Each structure stands twice: as structure tokens, then as C-alpha cells.
Amino acid sequence: MASIPELEEIRRNQILEAALSTIAETGAAHVTMDDIAQAAGLSKGGLIHYYRSKNELFQATFKELFERIFELSRESMAQHSDPMEKILAFDFLYDLENPYTRQGYPLLFDSMALAAREPDYQAMFDAWVDRWIELLTGAIRQGIADGSFVEMDPDPLARTISAIYHGIAIRWYLAPRSHSSEWAVNSFRTAIGGAMAPYRKKTGQDAEKGQGTGNTLMEMNRNPAA
Amino acid sequence: MASIPELEEIRRNQILEAALSTIAETGAAHVTMDDIAQAAGLSKGGLIHYYRSKNELFQATFKELFERIFELSRESMAQHSDPMEKILAFDFLYDLENPYTRQGYPLLFDSMALAAREPDYQAMFDAWVDRWIELLTGAIRQGIADGSFVEMDPDPLARTISAIYHGIAIRWYLAPRSHSSEWAVNSFRTAIGGAMAPYRKKTGQDAEKGQGTGNTLMEMNRNPAA
Amino acid sequence: MASIPELEEIRRNQILEAALSTIAETGAAHVTMDDIAQAAGLSKGGLIHYYRSKNELFQATFKELFERIFELSRESMAQHSDPMEKILAFDFLYDLENPYTRQGYPLLFDSMALAAREPDYQAMFDAWVDRWIELLTGAIRQGIADGSFVEMDPDPLARTISAIYHGIAIRWYLAPRSHSSEWAVNSFRTAIGGAMAPYRKKTGQDAEKGQGTGNTLMEMNRNPAA
Amino acid sequence: MASIPELEEIRRNQILEAALSTIAETGAAHVTMDDIAQAAGLSKGGLIHYYRSKNELFQATFKELFERIFELSRESMAQHSDPMEKILAFDFLYDLENPYTRQGYPLLFDSMALAAREPDYQAMFDAWVDRWIELLTGAIRQGIADGSFVEMDPDPLARTISAIYHGIAIRWYLAPRSHSSEWAVNSFRTAIGGAMAPYRKKTGQDAEKGQGTGNTLMEMNRNPAA
DNA sequence: AATGAATGAGCCTTCATTCAT
DNA sequence: AATGAATGAAGGCTCATTCAT
Known part of the structure; x- marks a missing residue:
């Protein structure tokens, strides 16, 4: 046996x-x-x-969901060593070829509808956010340590960054007619680049390039295509 | 009769x-x-x-929901004349004293869970986003016209801005333990300020102030409190 | 309507x-x-x-059962004017031709199994017993008033009498192979006659007859048939 | 092995x-x-x-139940040599300190609910009654033999006596609010004393005492307390 | 226009029983 | 001998929908 x-x-x-x-x-x-x-x-x-019971199974399932999403984020960040790259390492969010991504979205929407009303799910959601924030604050701290970011409290910034990801990802998934993957990728690079700007130390190179945050949206906007 | x-x-x-x-x-x-x-x-x-049928009623209800949310946004923007102020006019999102706000969140979560799977709801969601984008592009165009913003395609920027609102609002509502209203307000001012930065013409005043986007988070971060 | x-x-x-x-x-x-x-x-x-719910229906059903049994007892007693006759007026218990009787037994067994474990049913059972006791004490009081019974507290006697009925009826119903209706009828006349004996005033006639309690079992026993 | x-x-x-x-x-x-x-x-x-199967186990269980109850009765009677004492030897019925007694009641109620509808259980119940009756007839025969009871067919009397026990015990267990243990003990002594009266030979002593059946209820009734 | 009685499909859950190990 | 995984029938209850009034 x-x-x-x-x-x-x-x-x-x-x-x-x-x-x-x-x-x-x-x-x-x-x-x-x-x-x-x-x-x-x-x-x-x-x-x-x-x-x-169904409830027990559901709770376990959503716990598993958050676990998996967290793991995915952790692994994505781990593939980069540069702190800014770590922060921008969420391209997988816009890749529906990835079955985890494809499955994750609808589950995440359910989890939020549940969390909006049931404390147990709210707690799970909250805990997941916390772990995500920890990943981001880790990267930010690393950036402060290596001198690429200015001194600051990394927590509120990390929360803002993750919230931006969240918003863009949701919008992208729910309105595919009007939001291309490119829009999504550019969009969060713009937004996060903007949010990060005050905290990044200007290097000679960056100073010349302007933002230096990979903000391709700027160029896109200045040369409108669609 | x-x-x-x-x-x-x-x-x-x-x-x-x-x-x-x-x-x-x-x-x-x-x-x-x-x-x-x-x-x-x-x-x-x-x-x-x-x-x-229940389905007919639900569709009408969510149509009404989006109508109301749109109206609220339109009215909020209409109270301002400056284009940047219009763009930042969504403080009502973080005011649970407002019964519309309080009721709106859970409904919006339901609408997304529905939209994630059912085309009818996805179309409604999409249409609502479009109307919101129109409001924002209107403000951006006004800013371009009056010379406060540079020339650009306002649409992708408007989409980014609205997505940021979306993300921060959701995060704020679902994780109240860790996200204060102040965080939320500061957070979207930071993020939107950052996203807008490349498009805003520097005035003498702004140039002195740095960002000039009402970025109180920056100061907050530099003088960590908690 | x-x-x-x-x-x-x-x-x-x-x-x-x-x-x-x-x-x-x-x-x-x-x-x-x-x-x-x-x-x-x-x-x-x-x-x-x-x-x-099933529980609600069951409670209503057993309440109805006790109501009906009580009504049957009340009516049976009401057909007699003599107090001793009232007390002995339960022959219907041994008449399975009567559909109420036939149906009542199994229901009563269920009610007892329920009452043995569930307080709600115990309370119903108890209340039913109380009402039955009231009927019997009424008859006993009448007997005391008209001089056929001696002075006493009628309550314990009434409880004993009704318990005897209960025991004989149950035995009769559950072991029909060995308990004829005649046994049942005689049996409770014997037992109740015996239980009443100390409280009945001897009349000249009764004194001569000995028991005078309608104790036909005695004769039956002395001339065994089966 | x-x-x-x-x-x-x-x-x-x-x-x-x-x-x-x-x-x-x-x-x-x-x-x-x-x-x-x-x-x-x-x-x-x-x-x-x-x-x-569950049915097989249940049948075995209730068979065991009746076996145990019978054994308990047999042992109780065996502790007395006087026939009348044997007949009155069931005080254990009103002693919930006794775990067998405490457990026995609810089981007995279940057995009756089963016996009321299923022949197998009815047969078991019937057989148990028969064995109980045998115990009682044995005592009665002994009483006839030693001259304390008159000549008679002991069977119907035994059935009546056991039925009285049954009725009082059930009533006592199910309506504890209104039936004290004292009521129960007194009650069956009264009832059984009454039922036995015609069959007992009057001794000089008994004749003086009146009933001589241990009828303490009579006194209780004549001097009501509550 | 409005009620609410009635239906019946469907769901979660329980549980006796089977069976591989 | 004994375990406990697995089945599947059955039951209580919910609820959208229909319909007579």
C-alpha cells in the first residue's frame, strides 16, 4: 500500500x-x-x-489560485536581476497563449466578486496582495540599495504599481475589442514608468533619453496609428 | 389611460x-x-x-448600472473647467459615505465576473469603457487645444488613465485593511501624474515645482510616516 | 377571489x-x-x-395528531354522565375498525420515539398528557362531588389511570398474536377498577358484589378459556 | 487459529x-x-x-436489546423469594442512574416504532413480552402453590401487570416534568396492587390494613401535598 | 396590472454498500 | 481481518417560471 x-x-x-x-x-x-x-x-x-462541502472546496480552490498566481509572479521576477526589470516583469499577464493566464482571469474576477461580499475571500485576496507587495518592495529596496532609486518608503509605491497592473490587466481582458496586448504592455510601462519617475536617479543616459522607462507609449501617442 | x-x-x-x-x-x-x-x-x-426573465432583468440592471456610473463620472468632470482637473475629478471613488459609491463596487465586481464569460455583459462593459474614454479624450483634447498638453493621440492615454483608476479603486475596496483612502487618492494622483507627465507642457510654475501633478505621494514616500 | x-x-x-x-x-x-x-x-x-421544511411539517403533523387524539377522548367521555363511566370510556382504543384508531397507533409510536430525544416533541407529548389528565381529573372531581368517590387529590390517580390505558393499549397493538381486544378491554377494567377501588365509596350493592368495578377479568380468570 | x-x-x-x-x-x-x-x-x-447490512445489524441489535432487558427482569425477580415481591421487583425501571435503564428507554421507543410497522420487529417484541409473561406467571403460580393467591389462570393477569409496568414507565420517562419517580413507583404499586387484589387471599394482617398492597399512593392522595 | 399558488428541474449533501488492497 | 476509497441512488430544499384568477 x-x-x-x-x-x-x-x-x-x-x-x-x-x-x-x-x-x-x-x-x-x-x-x-x-x-x-x-x-x-x-x-x-x-x-x-x-x-x-462546496464551500470548503471553493475556499481551497481560490487559495490554490492565489498561490499559483503568486508563484507565477515570483518566478517572473526571479528571471531578472535589475530592479526596474523585476518591476516590469509581468508581461505574462498579456499572453493568452499561456493557459495559466487564460484561466486565471475569469477566476480572478470570481474571486473579487466573492471577496467583495465574503470576509473569507476578502482575507485571501488581501493576503495575496500582501505577498505581491512584498515581492515589489523587495525589488524596490534592491534598487535603493544599488543606488538606482532614491531613498523612500517602498510600500506605498509597491501598492500603487501593483494596482496599476491590476487595472490595466482587467481592462485589457474585459475589453479586447478596444485594448490590444500592445496597448496593455505599453500602458503599464508608461504608467509605472511615470509612477517610478520621481524615485529614479537620473543617469547621464537616462537624462538624455528623457523618461528612460521604456515608455514606448509616448512615441506611439505622438505618432498615432489607429 | x-x-x-x-x-x-x-x-x-x-x-x-x-x-x-x-x-x-x-x-x-x-x-x-x-x-x-x-x-x-x-x-x-x-x-x-x-x-x-431573470436574464432580461439582469441585463437591464447592469445596463442601468453602467449608465449611472457614467453619469456620475460625467457630472464629476463637468464641475471642473481645467483639463487636468477634469482628469483628476474622481475622488468620489474613495468615498464610501456616498451610497452610490458603496453600492457601485460590489455591482461592478459582479459585472466583471459576468463580462468575463458572457458576451452580452462584455459588450456592456466595453461600451461603458468607451464612453468613459470619450469623456477623458474630451478633456485631453481640450488640454491640447488650450496648449497645456502636447499634441498626441488622446485615446491610448485616456485608456491608460481610466485603467489606473480602475486598478486603484478595486485594490482599495478589496483590501481596506492595508489601503487607506489617502493611499488611494495619492496613488492615482501619482500614477496619473506620472502617466501624464510626458504630455504636459512645462509652465514656469510647474518647472519649478518639478512634477506639478499634485503628487503628494512622492513627498509621503520621502518622509515615511508609518 | x-x-x-x-x-x-x-x-x-x-x-x-x-x-x-x-x-x-x-x-x-x-x-x-x-x-x-x-x-x-x-x-x-x-x-x-x-x-x-420537513421539520416544520412534522411538528405541525404531530401537533395535529395529539389534537385529534385529545378530541376523540373528550368526545368519548362526553357521551357518559356517570363519572366512573367517563373514566372507562376508552373502548375506542381497541377498535381497529375505527380508521382514526388504526392510524393513531403507529403515529403515536413515532411520536414517542421522537419525544424520547427531541425536546419539541417531548413538550408536545407532555402537553397532550396534561390535557388528558385534565379530562380525567374532571371526572374524578365530579365523582367526589356527587359522593361516589372519597375525598382525594385527583391528579396522581388520573395520571395512573391514563398510564394504565397507555400501557395496555400499546401492548395490545404490538402483540396482537397474544393480546385479544377482549383481553385489553377486560385488562384495563381490572386494572383501573383496582386502582380506583380504594377511592370508591362502597354502596350496599357494591359491598355485596365485592369489587363492583366491572372486573370481568376476574371471572374470566377463574374460568380460563384460552 | x-x-x-x-x-x-x-x-x-x-x-x-x-x-x-x-x-x-x-x-x-x-x-x-x-x-x-x-x-x-x-x-x-x-x-x-x-x-x-444495516438491516441485519439492526435486527441483531434489537434482539440483543430484548435479551438484555429480559435478563435484567429475570435477575430482579430472582432476588426475591416471596411471589408478591417478585411481581413488584421492577423498581430499576425508575432509576436513571442505572446506565442500562437510561439507555434502554430510547431503544425501547425505537423498537416499538419499528414493531408497529415491520413484522420482524413485531415478532421480536412479541417474543420478549412472552418471556416476561412467563416470568410473571411463574411468580403467580408460585403464589397459588403457596396459598397466598387464589386459584386462577395466571396468564391474563401477568399480561395486565406487565402492561401496567409498561404504561407507567413510558409515561414517567416521557413526561418527567409532571411525573416524578415517586409517582411512578407509587403508581405501579397502586395499580398492580389493585389488579392483584381479587386474587390475593386475605390474611389476618392484610384484612386489618385494608388493601395490604403497599398502596402508598392512597395515603398520599388522601393527604394531598402539592 | 398584479397576485401568489403551483410546478419541476436541479443542486448539495447524505449514506448504505461495494471492492481493491 | 480490516481499511477506506469510491459509487450512485435518494432526499430535502431552492428557485425561475407558468398560469389561473
């Missing part, structure tokens, strides 16, 4: 995976236990064996 | 009002036709008389 | 009737809402319209 | 013990196989290994 200690773990992952994808597809408001069970390759009863 | 057309109008408003408040309270996922009927002072049958 | 005020009353009676007969048949432990709805000629939803 | 037959015995007792206590607590209507398995310190599968 070597497999039994692992079985619980395997099944729970199987179920969370199924829950994430069915909720993403159908919506937390409409998904049924049957949908999830079927997606997990289990019977309704089998599902209940691992998560005793 | 001159009163019948009026009655229809009255009843429909009564119902939409009830739908808005009950959905805000209970959530689109859980609200029932009974809840809404009761809030409207009607019976279930009376409700169905005016909106033949 | 003249019928609407009465409809609620009609339906509730219809449902209670259905509940009484289906519970009697199937048992409180196994009867389903569907069973009851069907017996009442309604759909499941229609049933719930009148009784919002 | 001499121990295997013993293990079977041990496990079955373990299970019956668990079934008796969980059913007593939770009620036959609501107890689950899991409850019983857990109380027995076994898994669901382990339970099924010994009793192939």
Missing part, C-alpha cells in the same frame, strides 16, 4: 485542477459539484470524500 | 432600483427573483410582468 | 391529512416529502409552499 | 455494544453505519464484515 499515503495528495490536486478549470469555464456562480467531479474523473460522492 | 405609459416607467424604475440594491447586497450569484420583487414592493408575478 | 382566503386553510388540512396517513403507513423515519406531497395531490414545491 | 472463532465473538459484541449506545443516543431513524463503526472502533468496512 505504498500508494495510499500519496493518494490523498494526488486526488486533492486532481480535484483542485478540475475545480480551477471548470470554475474558470463555467463561473463560480454556476458551476456544480457534478461538473467538478466529472472534470476530476470522480463521482459526486468521491469528490465529497475529499472536500466535505 | 394616459397614466399607463407612466406607470410602466415608474414600475420599471422601481424594479431596477430594487435590483441594483439587492444584487449589490446579496450578489448576482445568489440573489433571487423573490428578493428583488420584495425589495421593489411587488410580487414575483408583478416582477415578471415587467421583465420576462 | 372568494376562495383564496380559505385556500390556505384547505391546503394545510389536505397536507396534514396526507402527512398523517403517509407517516402512519411508512413511518416518520422513512417517509419522504415526495410521499407526502403525492398523497396530498401536490408537487414537492407545492408542499414547501405551505410548510417550509 | 484457535483464536479466530473467539475474535468473531469479541467483535460482534463490540459492535452490538456500539450499536446499542449509538442508537440510544442518535435514534434508529438517524444513526448511520459510520456512527456505529466509529463507536465500535472499526471502519465502515470492518463493520460490514461482521454484519452484512
Whole structure:
């Protein structure tokens, strides 16, 4: 019975995976236990064996969601060493080829609708934001340490940056007719570049280039295309 | 029977009002036709008389929601004549004393969760964004015309600005433990100030003040308090 | 809409009737809402319209049961004017031709199993007993007043008498193989006669007859038949 | 493997013990196989290994119940040598300090609800009554033999006596608010004393005392306290 | 116009039973 | 012998929708 200690773990992952994808597809408001069970390759009863109620399963699922989003962010930032690059390392947000991204959006919308009314979900959302802020303040502190940013309290800035990401990503996902991925990428580079500007030390190069924040939107705007 | 057309109008408003408040309270996922009927002072049958199905009523309700939010934005901007002031005229977003604001957030979260999956709601959301963008591009064009902003395509900038509002407002509402109203107000002034910077013509005064965008966060960050 | 005020009353009676007969048949432990709805000629939803939960319906049903049993007892006693006859007026208990009797037994067993564990049902049972005791104390008081019984506190005696009825009825119903109706009738006349004996004033006639309590069991026993 | 037959015995007792206590607590209507398995310190599968179905286990459990009640009665009577004392030897019925008594009542109520509808349980109930009757007829026969009772068929009298016990015990257990243990004890002494009266030979002593049946209720009634 | 009685599909959850290990 | 994972039927309850009045 070597497999039994692992079985619980395997099944729970199987179920969370199924829950994430069915909720993403159908919506937390409409998904049924049957949908999830079927997606997990289990019977309704089998599902209940691992998560005793829909609420318990939902909470675990959204906890998992936030865990995964956090992991994705952490890994994205870890691929860069320059602090400003770390801060701008969220291009994956605008890549629907990435199945995690594609699935993540609808789940995130559900999580916010839940968090807007239920304290448990609000707490999860809050905790996730906190962890994200920690990543960003880490990068900012590194920038202060290496002299590329001025001295400051990194926390409010990190909150602003992450909120900007949040806003642009949502807008981009919900209004694809009018918001291209390019708009999204440029947009947050503009906005974050702007938000960061006062805190960045001007180098000779940057001073010449003006913003030096990768703000391609400026150029785009000055040479309107569409 | 001159009163019948009026009655229809009255009843429909009564119902939409009830739908808005009950959905805000209970959530689109859980609200029932009974809840809404009761809030409207009607019976279930009376409700169905005016909106033949829950879906029809929901669509009308969210249409009304976007209409109201738009009206609120339009009025807020109309109170200012300076283009930059118009762009920054959204302080009402961080005022939960305002019942419209308080009710608006949960409804907006529901609308996004719906829009993330159902084309009808996505179209509504998109259309609302478009009208908001129009307001902002109007202000930007005015700024270009009166010489306070440089020449540019106002549309992408307007989209960025509105997305920033969106992101900060959401973050502020969902994580009240860590995001004060002051953070929110300062945050969007910083971010929008930053995003606008490249497009604003430096006046003598502004040049002296540096950003001149009402960026109180900068000062806050440099003199960390908590 | 003249019928609407009465409809609620009609339906509730219809449902209670259905509940009484289906519970009697199937048992409180196994009867389903569907069973009851069907017996009442309604759909499941229609049933719930009148009784919002199974528990609510069950409580109403057992309340009705005790009401009916009480009414039956009251009427039986009312047919007699002599106090001793009133006390002995429960022959209907041993008449399964009577549909109320036939239905009443299984319901009463369920009510006791419920009362043994759930305070609400215990309270109902208790209240029913109290009302029965009142009937009996009334008869005893009448007997004291008209001089056929000696002075005493009628309450404990009434409780004993009703308990005897209870015991004999139960035994008779559950072990029909060995307890004939005649045994039951004789048995309670014996037992109650015995219990009453000390409190009855001996008349000349009675003194000669010995017991004078209608104790036919004695004769039966002395001339064993089966 | 001499121990295997013993293990079977041990496990079955373990299970019956668990079934008796969980059913007593939770009620036959609501107890689950899991409850019983857990109380027995076994898994669901382990339970099924010994009793192939819930029905099989229930039947065995109630058989065990009647066996135990009978044993208790037998032992109580065996402690007395005088026939009248044997007949009155059921004081343990009113002693909730006794765990068997405390557990026995709810189980007995369940057994009656079952017996009222299912022949198997009715047969068990009937058989239990028969064995009880045998105990009582034995005592009565002894009384006839030693000259303290008159000649008679002891069977109907025994049935009456046991039914009286049954009725008073039930009433006492279900309506504790109004029936004290003293009432119960006095009550069955009164009732049984009354029922026995015609069959007892008057001794000089008894003749003087009147009933001589331990009828303390009579005195209580004549000197009402509350 | 408006009511609310009635329906019935659908959902979450429970639980006896089966079965691989 | 014993476990507990898994099944699936069944039940209580919800709720959008219909319809007679």
C-alpha cells in the first residue's frame, strides 16, 4: 500500500485542477459539484470524500489560485536581476497563449466578486496582495540599495504599481475589442514608468533619453496609428 | 389611460432600483427573483410582468448600472473647467459615505465576473469603457487645444488613465485593511501624474515645482510616516 | 377571489391529512416529502409552499395528531354522565375498525420515539398528557362531588389511570398474536377498577358484589378459556 | 487459529455494544453505519464484515436489546423469594442512574416504532413480552402453590401487570416534568396492587390494613401535598 | 396590472454498500 | 481481518417560471 499515503495528495490536486478549470469555464456562480467531479474523473460522492462541502472546496480552490498566481509572479521576477526589470516583469499577464493566464482571469474576477461580499475571500485576496507587495518592495529596496532609486518608503509605491497592473490587466481582458496586448504592455510601462519617475536617479543616459522607462507609449501617442 | 405609459416607467424604475440594491447586497450569484420583487414592493408575478426573465432583468440592471456610473463620472468632470482637473475629478471613488459609491463596487465586481464569460455583459462593459474614454479624450483634447498638453493621440492615454483608476479603486475596496483612502487618492494622483507627465507642457510654475501633478505621494514616500 | 382566503386553510388540512396517513403507513423515519406531497395531490414545491421544511411539517403533523387524539377522548367521555363511566370510556382504543384508531397507533409510536430525544416533541407529548389528565381529573372531581368517590387529590390517580390505558393499549397493538381486544378491554377494567377501588365509596350493592368495578377479568380468570 | 472463532465473538459484541449506545443516543431513524463503526472502533468496512447490512445489524441489535432487558427482569425477580415481591421487583425501571435503564428507554421507543410497522420487529417484541409473561406467571403460580393467591389462570393477569409496568414507565420517562419517580413507583404499586387484589387471599394482617398492597399512593392522595 | 399558488428541474449533501488492497 | 476509497441512488430544499384568477 505504498500508494495510499500519496493518494490523498494526488486526488486533492486532481480535484483542485478540475475545480480551477471548470470554475474558470463555467463561473463560480454556476458551476456544480457534478461538473467538478466529472472534470476530476470522480463521482459526486468521491469528490465529497475529499472536500466535505462546496464551500470548503471553493475556499481551497481560490487559495490554490492565489498561490499559483503568486508563484507565477515570483518566478517572473526571479528571471531578472535589475530592479526596474523585476518591476516590469509581468508581461505574462498579456499572453493568452499561456493557459495559466487564460484561466486565471475569469477566476480572478470570481474571486473579487466573492471577496467583495465574503470576509473569507476578502482575507485571501488581501493576503495575496500582501505577498505581491512584498515581492515589489523587495525589488524596490534592491534598487535603493544599488543606488538606482532614491531613498523612500517602498510600500506605498509597491501598492500603487501593483494596482496599476491590476487595472490595466482587467481592462485589457474585459475589453479586447478596444485594448490590444500592445496597448496593455505599453500602458503599464508608461504608467509605472511615470509612477517610478520621481524615485529614479537620473543617469547621464537616462537624462538624455528623457523618461528612460521604456515608455514606448509616448512615441506611439505622438505618432498615432489607429 | 394616459397614466399607463407612466406607470410602466415608474414600475420599471422601481424594479431596477430594487435590483441594483439587492444584487449589490446579496450578489448576482445568489440573489433571487423573490428578493428583488420584495425589495421593489411587488410580487414575483408583478416582477415578471415587467421583465420576462431573470436574464432580461439582469441585463437591464447592469445596463442601468453602467449608465449611472457614467453619469456620475460625467457630472464629476463637468464641475471642473481645467483639463487636468477634469482628469483628476474622481475622488468620489474613495468615498464610501456616498451610497452610490458603496453600492457601485460590489455591482461592478459582479459585472466583471459576468463580462468575463458572457458576451452580452462584455459588450456592456466595453461600451461603458468607451464612453468613459470619450469623456477623458474630451478633456485631453481640450488640454491640447488650450496648449497645456502636447499634441498626441488622446485615446491610448485616456485608456491608460481610466485603467489606473480602475486598478486603484478595486485594490482599495478589496483590501481596506492595508489601503487607506489617502493611499488611494495619492496613488492615482501619482500614477496619473506620472502617466501624464510626458504630455504636459512645462509652465514656469510647474518647472519649478518639478512634477506639478499634485503628487503628494512622492513627498509621503520621502518622509515615511508609518 | 372568494376562495383564496380559505385556500390556505384547505391546503394545510389536505397536507396534514396526507402527512398523517403517509407517516402512519411508512413511518416518520422513512417517509419522504415526495410521499407526502403525492398523497396530498401536490408537487414537492407545492408542499414547501405551505410548510417550509420537513421539520416544520412534522411538528405541525404531530401537533395535529395529539389534537385529534385529545378530541376523540373528550368526545368519548362526553357521551357518559356517570363519572366512573367517563373514566372507562376508552373502548375506542381497541377498535381497529375505527380508521382514526388504526392510524393513531403507529403515529403515536413515532411520536414517542421522537419525544424520547427531541425536546419539541417531548413538550408536545407532555402537553397532550396534561390535557388528558385534565379530562380525567374532571371526572374524578365530579365523582367526589356527587359522593361516589372519597375525598382525594385527583391528579396522581388520573395520571395512573391514563398510564394504565397507555400501557395496555400499546401492548395490545404490538402483540396482537397474544393480546385479544377482549383481553385489553377486560385488562384495563381490572386494572383501573383496582386502582380506583380504594377511592370508591362502597354502596350496599357494591359491598355485596365485592369489587363492583366491572372486573370481568376476574371471572374470566377463574374460568380460563384460552 | 484457535483464536479466530473467539475474535468473531469479541467483535460482534463490540459492535452490538456500539450499536446499542449509538442508537440510544442518535435514534434508529438517524444513526448511520459510520456512527456505529466509529463507536465500535472499526471502519465502515470492518463493520460490514461482521454484519452484512444495516438491516441485519439492526435486527441483531434489537434482539440483543430484548435479551438484555429480559435478563435484567429475570435477575430482579430472582432476588426475591416471596411471589408478591417478585411481581413488584421492577423498581430499576425508575432509576436513571442505572446506565442500562437510561439507555434502554430510547431503544425501547425505537423498537416499538419499528414493531408497529415491520413484522420482524413485531415478532421480536412479541417474543420478549412472552418471556416476561412467563416470568410473571411463574411468580403467580408460585403464589397459588403457596396459598397466598387464589386459584386462577395466571396468564391474563401477568399480561395486565406487565402492561401496567409498561404504561407507567413510558409515561414517567416521557413526561418527567409532571411525573416524578415517586409517582411512578407509587403508581405501579397502586395499580398492580389493585389488579392483584381479587386474587390475593386475605390474611389476618392484610384484612386489618385494608388493601395490604403497599398502596402508598392512597395515603398520599388522601393527604394531598402539592 | 398584479397576485401568489403551483410546478419541476436541479443542486448539495447524505449514506448504505461495494471492492481493491 | 480490516481499511477506506469510491459509487450512485435518494432526499430535502431552492428557485425561475407558468398560469389561473
